[in-house]
Amino acid sequence: MRYRLLPQRHPETAAKRRGKRAVACAGVLLASVTALVSAGTFDPSPATAAAPATRPDGPSEVPASVQPNSRPQVTAAVLSMDGRDRRTAVYGDDTPYDTASIIKVDILATLLLQAQDAGRTLDAHERALAEAMIKHSDNDSANALWREIGLAPGLEAANKRLGLTSTKGGAGFLWGLTQTTASDQIRLLGAVFGTGSVSNTGTGPLNEASRAYITSLMAHIESDQSWGVSSAAGSGWALKNGWLQRSATGLWDINSIGQVTVNGHRYLVAVLSAGNASMNDGISLVERTARTAVASAAGR
Template sequence: MRYRLLPVRHPETAARRRGRRVVACAGVLLASVTALVSAGTLDPSPATAAAPTARPDGTAGSAAPVRPCSKARVTAAVLSLDGSNRATTVHGDDTAYDTASIIKVDILATALLQAQDAGRTLDAHERELAEAMILHSDNASANALWREIGRAPGLEAANKRLGLTSTKGGDGFLWGLTQTTASDQIRLLRAVFDTGSASNAGPAPLDEASRAYIRTLMTHIESDQAWGVSSAAGSGWALKNGWLQRSTTGLWDINSIGQVTVNGHRYLVAVLSAGNTSMNDGIALVERTARAAVESAAGR
């Protein structure tokens, strides 16, 4: 059975998102841990903007401003899907980063794998949550599915089957603080996008209907979230981004994962960054890094 997208339902309008400015990215976040700016809104530098404080309902209030002072770090990983060499190339140190909202792809893959194990497909409510979570990066939907998959233990059990080796789920409902590496994100993307015979030994954990569903959602994200690795694409792309401001430092985690097509060749790309002084700066860094990494892979 193939999954079909449900009728479009926006959890909130773009205007309302811009008015609210901030949403919690890691479920119910503690103010001393993290904060997030809403999708599509590139806020002023945190040096002048008030840092948000998470409330139990997932909304945010203002707190004292913070002044970030640090150098950003970034890592990119690329895998060509169309060559004979299925080796991942990593640019930078392949160390752990906060996932922020890129974890939502992993949450969905886990939910689909668990449904397969139970001999069923996602029901209508689960699909509504999944589509809001990926298409609109809706955090309340991510909270619900995170609970349903069994939080970090459920995620990590699925990841063993999907081939991930360096991803540790966030504590409690702090799914946005899951730790991962760029190479592990390529392993996740490969479980979704790699249809070649050289992908993995034995049957793929996710069946084709589940894989196609994730791919479809990642090509239909909201237009104001179409930044990141998509900047390296010559034609088609599929992606999920994550953005998270740490209230203890005011610095930003900016991440982007997905598939891009350049001159008819498909590449899986994961770019993770931390320590950015603003969301704008982080997006610019991620996009520069993605383009350079794909250009390097295409030149081989």
């Protein structure tokens, strides 16, 4: 079985909602994940990096024809927020993927951390940009805030404090080509939603007000973007999705990260995928994977 546990590190501290949300059932065996591997849903091979897209996020202007016989890759990571086991369960190879728009959560976390360091809160203009960037996945707003935080160097400096170890910022303004892993996204989510002592004491790089602000925006995503890890939720979710068609291959990166609540229990979930033949195919893959991974983690 391609299943393993990673130690949880406390931080230093678009496609309408499709179908009914499935409620993941606790007690689903890890064999469910193995079945996905056998069926080709979980690909154990690392994702192959492609040439930069015309735009850092969203469809390329003149995408190449989709390569035939392509097989997508996907990795999921799940952390129970309420259980005793504080290790992240990783399904598939924890290899780097393009972030596409999920990087926008990291951009906002960096902005807030920098503002905290300066002893200030975000001004009205910054808050308007942040709201558009997270709730509507607006790229112009992301460009502006990416510049403000100091591009990749600013992101990476903040990530060291947030506990991320495997995320490398995209060159120049290609923030959508930032490389990250599923386990690193769980670390980021942990810094936002809090795990262990963080949620209890308010300690950690991001203060309570900063974490509450990011959480609120992620819980009010535009309705046509509320797919992804939310398919695994029962009673509540907060998320950010990313989608990117690569101009070199015509294939899609589809990602989703966030917190879901199932049967009263909270889980942090990150599902990253690459090589999807279409955006809809990628969304279906991410949602199936999220449901199976959360159900498997609940049954541990």
